[in-house]
Amino acid sequence: MNEEGKKLAMALRSAYLTMHRRADFYFTQHGVTTDQFVLLHILAQEGAVTQQRLVERASSDPSTVRVMLVLLEGRCLVKRERHPVDGRARSVSLTERGLKVYQNLQSASEPFLDELLADYRSEEVQALLELLSRIPPAMAARKIRRARCQQVFVSESP
Amino acid sequence: MNEEGKKLAMALRSAYLTMHRRADFYFTQHGVTTDQFVLLHILAQEGAVTQQRLVERASSDPSTVRVMLVLLEGRCLVKRERHPVDGRARSVSLTERGLKVYQNLQSASEPFLDELLADYRSEEVQALLELLSRIPPAMAARKIRRARCQQVFVSESP
DNA sequence: TATTGTTATACTCTATAACTATA
DNA sequence: TATAGTTATAGAGTATAACAATA
Numbered sequence: 001m002n003e004e005g006k007k008l009a010m011a012l013r014s015a016y017l018t019m020h021r022r023a024d025f026y027f028t029q030h031g032v033t034t035d036q037f038v039l040l041h042i043l044a045q046e047g048a049v050t051q052q053r054l055v056e057r058a059s060s061d062p063s064t065v066r067v068m069l070v071l072l073e074g075r076c077l078v079k080r081e082r083h084p085v086d087g088r089a090r091s092v093s094l095t096e097r098g099l100k101v102y103q104n105l106q107s108a109s110e111p112f113l114d115e116l117l118a119d120y121r122s123e124e125v126q127a128l129l130e131l132l133s134r135i136p137p138a139m140a141a142r143k144i145r146r147a148r149c150q151q152v153f154v155s156e157s158p
Numbered sequence: 159m160n161e162e163g164k165k166l167a168m169a170l171r172s173a174y175l176t177m178h179r180r181a182d183f184y185f186t187q188h189g190v191t192t193d194q195f196v197l198l199h200i201l202a203q204e205g206a207v208t209q210q211r212l213v214e215r216a217s218s219d220p221s222t223v224r225v226m227l228v229l230l231e232g233r234c235l236v237k238r239e240r241h242p243v244d245g246r247a248r249s250v251s252l253t254e255r256g257l258k259v260y261q262n263l264q265s266a267s268e269p270f271l272d273e274l275l276a277d278y279r280s281e282e283v284q285a286l287l288e289l290l291s292r293i294p295p296a297m298a299a300r301k302i303r304r305a306r307c308q309q310v311f312v313s314e315s316p
Numbered sequence: 317t318a319t320t321g322t323t324a325t326a327c328t329c330t331a332t333a334a335c336t337a338t339a
Numbered sequence: 340t341a342t343a344g345t346t347a348t349a350g351a352g353t354a355t356a357a358c359a360a361t362a
Contacts, residue, residue, distance in 0.1 A: 004283055005271030006199070009177065011286075013196070015293040016174035017217040019167065022297040024354090033328070038171070041164070052343065059175040062344070064329055071328095088338045088343040113163030119292045125162055128169075131286045134277045135173040139180040179330090193352070209321065220321070222353055229351090246320040246361045319362070328353080339342070 012135075023112055030108045032101075035060075037109070039068055040094065040102045043078065048093040050083065059136070077101055170293075181270055188266045190259075193218075195267070197226055198252065198260045201236065206251040208241065217294070235259055 023034040032040070035058075042057045043049065049057075055065050069092060072078040077098035083089035094102065117125065181192040190198070193216075200215045201207065207215075213223050227250060230236040235256035241247035252260065275283065 002268060002271045002275075004280070005275050006267075007287060008274060008283055009181070009271070010196075011290040012170075012174050012177060014217040015290040016170050018294040018297045019170060021353090023167070028354095035329070038168075050343075059172040061330065063331065063346090066345070067329075083343090086339075086343080090344070109164075110160060113160040113167070115296050116166060116293070117160075117163050119296050120289075122162070124289060125166055127285065128289045129165060131278075131282060131289070132169040132173040135274070136176040138273055138277050139176045182330090191351070210319090219353065221323090221355085222351095224322070225352075241320090244320080244362075248321070317362100320360085322358075322360100324355105324357090326354085328351100330351080331349085332347105334347090335345075337343085337345100339340100 019116065022115065023109075026108055026112045027105070030105055032105065036068060036072060037105060039065070039072065040077065040098065040105070043092065043094045044099065044102050048091045050086075050089045051080075051092060052089070054092060072098070177274065180273065181267075184266055184270045185263070188263055190263065194226060194230060195263060197223070197230065198235065198256065198263070201250065201252045202257065202260050206249045208244075208247045209238075209250060210247070212250060230256070 020034055023037075027034050027037050038058050039054060042054060046053070046057070051062065051065055051069065054060070054069075055062055058065065069078055069080060073080060076095055078092060079095050079098075080090045080092050083091045120128070178192055181195075185192050185195050196216050197212060200212060204211070204215070209220065209223055209227065212218070212227075213220055216223065227236055227238060231238060234253055236250060237253050237256075238248045238250050241249045278286070
């Protein structure tokens with residue numbers, strides 16, 4: 001039942017994981033993981049942002065982002081300062097060196113991006129972007145449901 | 159440069175990670191992770207398969223699949239026997255209990271699949287499936303390249 | 317020689333919950 | 340009270356490389 005949904009989920013899984021592996025193949029040769037590159041990319045695009053903003057943009061979660069930022073900070077690619085107006089928040093941005101590293105990584109990402117787009121015409125990319133964009137809103141966590149859910153584990157004792 | 163490719167990569171990332179989190183939200187309430195459910199699903203579809211086949215179908219890699227299977231075997235959901243004709247291979251299949259658990263998980267997956275499909279018409283799902291299906295072949299690892307690649311790390315000492 | 321899977325090991329991402337501090 | 344981030348901790352998936360057994 002609901003074969004269409006399963007097919008879509010599996011196709012999305014296959015596309016993403018294959019892409020992610022391929023990206024890692026390129027990026028790890030240059031000393032960063034794909035996920036680290038994503039953070040650098042967002043910071044290069046947006047300048048100084050809060051960690052919360054990074055969580056949203058990277059589709060990640062707070063503790064993952066924190067761990068990754070601490071790691072990148074240790075390599076002096078990123079700095080985390082107190083936010084000028086909201087004392088609770090951090091203002092995260094690229095260091096000078098972080099920017100330089102990011103720019104050097106552009107050339108590493110090109111063969112990857114070329115492969116990714118190789119089999120699409122421009123209109124098809126647009127169509128794919130539009131279709132993909134509907135998933136995050138549809139799946140946005142509405143944890144309220146949890147209250148109504150029972151822990152219906154299937155018994156594991158025979 | 160190559161903004162289109164980056165947008166596509168980020169959109170695919172966002173769609174997949176959001177979906178995966180949402181799926182975990184449902185499945186972990188029932189005692190399995192999404193990735194474990196994927197293996198159970200493939201085994202339910204295909205019957206007895208080699209681990210290599212599971213690697214392909216799950217878009218994973220051999221050691222990941224092995225770890226996951228050992229875990230599932232420990233819970234008696236899966237059995238791994240010697241392959242009848244190829245002595246190197248394992249023949250992996252669901253146990254009776256594994257099948258029962260899988261069937262019970264169907265009802266757990268339904269609200270998730272409904273959410274996933276909610277914003278698509280049927281033709282749109284077909285179009286999305288077709289577009290997504292082009293990525294794995296385009297990204298299939300051609301490790302041959304590695305021989306020609308240099309480790310051009312960006313210097314990290316100032 | 318090539319292939320299937322194992323093993324050891326390490327890394328990364330993910331997630332939860334209790335916590336601090338600021339708003 | 341609510342929010343931003345921290346911390347400790349745990350679990351899960353990913354990846355590599357050296358290895359054994361079999362083809």
